[in-house]
């Protein structure tokens with residue numbers, strides 16, 4: 460398929476872009492297109508809430524904890540409600556996995572063909588301090604027959620089965636970036652028109668970069684290979700950039716080159732980030748943009764999920780940098796093995 464022939468001009472609306480892309484698939488029924496529109500609609504509503512969060516009473520903690528044992532922020536809950544409502548009302552989604560809900564959420568759309576895994580509000584620790592935050596989503600086709608509720612098998616599919624994935628970044632501007640497996644495109648929101656416009660067509664991430672993003676506060680417990688990679692970054696005068704919002708750190712590195720990683724640490728022995736609604740969707744995006752994502756030794760999207768909220772270490776970004784840290788991990792563990 461010659462994408463250049465079908466390329467839409469910068470400034471095309473998201474709606475028009477979705478419609479045009481649907482034409483690429485003669486057998487497409489429009490359900491995935493509608494689902495992407497439902498997500499964009501919820502993102503507009505959440506964007507409005509975020510922009511005025513300092514003025515209205517949705518700042519601060521909600522008072523409850525989510526399944527991860529994290530204190531929920533009011534905006535975590537608001538965003539969760541908004542996205543679930545939009546997906547339920549849209550009718551295309553049978554079941555939802557959300558960071559804010561322990562169990563699968565059955566929408567009642569028994570004919571819905573899709574399952575969505577979502578991190579409604581990413582970067583919760585940055586909500587009240589006006590730092591970029593985001594939403595991350597991953598879409599699968601159900602494997603069970605329609606006409607009944609979605610099952611665990613519909614939800615626990617490896618990342619390679621994703622039919623679409625993306626994120627919204629609520630930053631100096633609000634952007635929606637997504638893929639359906641045919642490249643990555645970014646859209647910027649124009650609030651006065653209430654529309655997303657194509658602003659970043661066919662995103663490709665640089666093969667390498669000089670930025671590394673990791674919470675060095677836990678570096679004492681990094682495994683030797685990861686510690687060696689961080690040392691190399693410093694020796695090479697890389698810039699350390701860590702916003703503390705995965706979406707924001709990922710987005711910067713996607714456009715400029717670099718690597719984000721959240722390895723296993725003493726505090727988070729299996730890593731902190733969640734496979735289904737943080738690592739897999741961003742891995743699909745970065746691979747479609749020419750980058751790479753792994754848990755240090757295995758391609759993120761090939762990990763077979765066992766739990767809805769399972770965590771995994773992640774190294775994601777420019778291909779050469781992810782390959783370098785993987786080599787350090789292999790080399791250092793081999794060296795450690797010789798000492799045994």
Ligand SMILES: O=P(O)(O)OC[C@H]1O[C@](O)(COP(=O)(O)O)[C@@H](O)[C@@H]1O
Pocket residue numbers: 529558578580581582583584674703704705706731
């Ligand atoms: O404070 P830490 O340990 O560095 O963790 C920060 C990471 O945790 C997260 O906030 C986890 O996501 P949520 O905010 O959705 O729970 C990431 O956005 C971020 O990269």
Ligand SMILES: [Mg+2]
Pocket residue numbers: 578580581582705737
């Ligand atoms: Mg998150």
Ligand SMILES: [Mg+2]
Pocket residue numbers: 535558578579580581582583
């Ligand atoms: Mg979150």
